[in-house]
Amino acid sequence: MKKNALSLAMLAYPVLGSQDAFVTTDAAQQLLQNTTDGGVRSILHYLSKSGIFSTEKIGQELRYYLTDKGIEQLNAQFPALDSKWDSYSGEWECIVFQEAPSSDPQFRYLRSQLVAEHAIQLSRGVYCVPGSLSQELYLLCKKMYPHSIALFSIDAWKFGFERSTVIRNFSLSDLATAYSSISTEVSQLLAQFAEGDGLTDQQKKVFITAYDRFRDTLQEDNGLVAYYYPNAISARKVLSQFQSAFSGFLVK
Numbered sequence: 001m002k003k004n005a006l007s008l009a010m011l012a013y014p015v016l017g018s019q020d021a022f023v024t025t026d027a028a029q030q031l032l033q034n035t036t037d038g039g040v041r042s043i044l045h046y047l048s049k050s051g052i053f054s055t056e057k058i059g060q061e062l063r064y065y066l067t068d069k070g071i072e073q074l075n076a077q078f079p080a081l082d083s084k085w086d087s088y089s090g091e092w093e094c095i096v097f098q099e100a101p102s103s104d105p106q107f108r109y110l111r112s113q114l115v116a117e118h119a120i121q122l123s124r125g126v127y128c129v130p131g132s133l134s135q136e137l138y139l140l141c142k143k144m145y146p147h148s149i150a151l152f153s154i155d156a157w158k159f160g161f162e163r164s165t166v167i168r169n170f171s172l173s174d175l176a177t178a179y180s181s182i183s184t185e186v187s188q189l190l191a192q193f194a195e196g197d198g199l200t201d202q203q204k205k206v207f208i209t210a211y212d213r214f215r216d217t218l219q220e221d222n223g224l225v226a227y228y229y230p231n232a233i234s235a236r237k238v239l240s241q242f243q244s245a246f247s248g249f250l251v252k
Helices: 003-011 025-031 037-049 068-077 083-087 105-116 135-144 163-170 172-194 201-218 235-247
Strands: 053-058 061-066 092-097 120-123 126-130 149-154
Touching (some): 003 037, 003 068, 003 201, 025 235, 037 053, 092 105, 163 172, 201 235
16 A cells, blocks of 8 residues: 555554544545545545445445455554554564575575565574564465475574664664654644644644654554563554544544
């Protein structure tokens, strides 16, 4: 999905387990202020036709809900939104390169897929992924590299795999700081609205910019921020703040 489509889909993500998270045309137009009304309708149509959104009409209001397919796609795009990380306890899957197949000399293609999966390279030909490989990458390994790599799981490290290694490789401190900053900004805007002051058009633009920044930050989070910083503001909490705002002042 392109960025605008991702932004709309995120807005309908059932982040708190609610089955009533949805997007309206008004909310979509407020979110994508630099897109024409026709462009917004086109994106909503695309998301519906591709099975990411389902629609319901309540009175005169057309609502767009995220389907199971849509949730799966967002979880793949934004792992930090997936509730599976709530039960994560430090497991990793590791790949060790052995003898490259003729179809992928020097493992160039597999290396590119591991980089895309945010794998940590411990040493030459040794990569580790938190949790488990994506289903797509696992099937790729099984199909193309059955005799070329070793794949195994680790529940605990004895020594030599420091917290600092993970924090540095995944920029977790920077991500946690970004979530905190964005959350504070949104909280201030919500407080102003609650006090009845209303928001200026400029403040609404600031809000949209913060949402875009959150989306881009979320793409860099593989789900480990909440595990290594359990007391920090979580990605799902920040998203719930944005959803509250869109159901409040931004569509007024």
